[in-house]
Amino acid sequence: MTQSFGAAPVGHLDAMPEDQAFWIRSLRLWCAGDGERDSLAAGFADRLGARRADLALARFDDLMTLTLQHSRRPLLRHARDCRCAGADEAAFALFCSVAGAGEREDAMLIGCLLMRADVVPMALSLAQSVSLDLRRPAAMPAGALYH
Template sequence: MSGASTRGGAPVGRLADLTPIEAGAVMYLRMWSDGAAGRADAAHDFDIALGADHGQLAMLALDRLCSLCAHHGRRPLIRHGLGCACLGADESCFAQMIAAASEGAREDAMMLAALIVRPDFAPALASLSEEFGLALRRMTTAIPFPTTGHQTPSAVLH
């Protein structure tokens, strides 16, 4: 492979250093890219975490998002294997786009989308990034434990 075709796969970090939304974006991109089995696993994750209806919507957003990248990308997105701890340059851009969109930073998401797909498809990619990012945000939100109604001081170890 030439340097131009592998540039997007250059390691730029580690998955462990990402926020849960960023890491989820990369992991689900990798799962989707692995084919039918990976997509089925992703759909199962969404169903468990979000319920059947919202899980199906999350999978639909992921499918549209990744399909748009695959069919209208400036070039193929380079990704690492599902079990790899590295974060590639393309994966980092994808993760940042999803995270920005999930936080309502639409202009940032649009700028990153324009790096991934042709400019005429960037608005659609940014919109799908927001849908998927919000689903990931719902998945990473901790389920509150029932309380007795009174406050307890937080424990600080260090």
């Protein structure tokens, strides 16, 4: 009998750090198809504004494509509205969160659990870029860069 350890619940979204819960929700929306990807795009636009959201979402698309095409096995997910976090989802969220925090070596180690080692550095850079995009203020006051 085949076990689905990747779907095993390992936590609850409500109890996770917000950035990790964000990565899991985004993973689920992206994988759910075009209608849900529209919801994901709208969430990025609300947070970043249209132009910056397009750039961040393109990076996120690249991250997801790379991760899923080169995963060690198919990554398992819970339903869109499930409050549980599955093992694969939690590992992906931790990878992205650690990458976003600038902890490259730890992110590399976690990434190797999810995907082939030769693509992990590219995925890490994409996760870090998306994370930085999401941390920037939506709008900077005029002249803010010069003070």
